[in-house]
Amino acid sequence: DGGITQSPKYLFRKEGQNVTLSCEQNLNHDAMYWYRQDPGQGLRLIYYSQIVNDFQKGDIAEGYSVSREKKESFPLTVTSAQKNPTAFYLCASSVGLAGYNEQFFGPGTRLTVL
Amino acid sequence: DAKTTQPNSMESNEEEPVHLPCNHSTISGTDYIHWYRQLPSQGPEYVIHGLTSNVNNRMASLAIAEDRKSSTLILHRATLRDAAVYYCTRKGNAGNMLTFGGGTRLMVKP
Numbered sequence: 001d002g003g004i005t006q007s008p009k010y011l012f013r014k015e016g017q018n019v020t021l022s023c024e025q026n027l028n029h030d031a032m033y034w035y036r037q038d039p040g041q042g043l044r045l046i047y048y049s050q051i052v053n054d055f056q057k058g059d060i061a062e063g064y065s066v067s068r069e070k071k072e073s074f075p076l077t078v079t080s081a082q083k084n085p086t087a088f089y090l091c092a093s094s095v096g097l098a099g100y101n102e103q104f105f106g107p108g109t110r111l112t113v114l
Numbered sequence: 115d116a117k118t119t120q121p122n123s124m125e126s127n128e129e130e131p132v133h134l135p136c137n138h139s140t141i142s143g144t145d146y147i148h149w150y151r152q153l154p155s156q157g158p159e160y161v162i163h164g165l166t167s168n169v170n171n172r173m174a175s176l177a178i179a180e181d182r183k184s185s186t187l188i189l190h191r192a193t194l195r196d197a198a199v200y201y202c203t204r205k206g207n208a209g210n211m212l213t214f215g216g217g218t219r220l221m222v223k224p
Contacts, residue, residue: 004157035214040216041216042201042214042215042216042217043158043201043214044214088155090157090158092157097207098207099144099145099146099165099205099206099207100146100163100165100205101205102148102160102163103148103150103158103160104160105150105157105158105159106157107156107157108155108156108157110155
C-alpha cells in the first residue's frame with residue numbers, strides 16, 4: 001500500500017523539550033511538506049523540500065527545523081524556541097512542486113506540550 | 115494578498131447538488147486552483163484542481179470563472195460521507211502550496 005505515514009498519532013512533551021515528528025512516504029515523491037493546524041483553523045506551511053538535502057522555509061518556520069537526508073523521510077523537530085507548539089501537524093508529499101501536482105497528506109500527529 | 119476566501123459553512127440535503135464557492139481575486143496567471151477536504155482529526159484529501167478550463171473527476175466538478183478570480187466546487191449528489199471541511203487553495207509553479215484558509219464546513223442533512 002502506497003502512502004504517507006506519520007508517527008506517533010499522539011505525542012505529549014514537557015515544555016522546554018525538543019521533539020521530533022516522523023514522516024515517511026513510499027510514493028517515490030520528490031517534494032515533501034510540513035503543515036501546522038490549530039483548532040478550527042486552516043493549514044499553515046512550516047517547511048517544504050523539493051529534493052534530498054534541500055528544504056525551504058514556509059510561512060511559520062520559526063521554532064522548527066527539518067532535514068531531508070533520504071527521499072522517503074522528512075522529519076520535523078519542534079524546538080523549545082517554538083512559543084506555542086501544541087497543534088495538529090500534517091505531513092504531505094507530491095510528485096514535484098509544479099502547480100498541477102496534487103498533495104497527498106498523512107494522518108497527522110497531535111502534539112500536546114504540557 | 116495571497117488568500118482565498120470561502121463561506122464559513124454551508125448546508126445541503128442528501129442527494130442534492132452542492133455548489134461551494136471560492137474567491138481568489140489576486141490569483142496569478144500560472145497558479146492552479148486546488149480543492150481539498152478534511153474530516154475531523156484526519157489529513158486533508160485531494161478533491162480536484164484546475165487552471166482555466168472546467169474540470170470533472172469521479173469526486174466532483176470544478177467550474178472556474180473566465181477571469182479566474184473565483185471558482186466553484188460542485189458535488190453533484192451530496193452524501194453523508196461528503197460532510198467535511200472543504201479548502202480552496204492556490205498552487206504556483208514557483209514552489210510551495212499557499213496557505214489554506216479557514217475552509218467551508220459542509221453539513222449534509224439526511
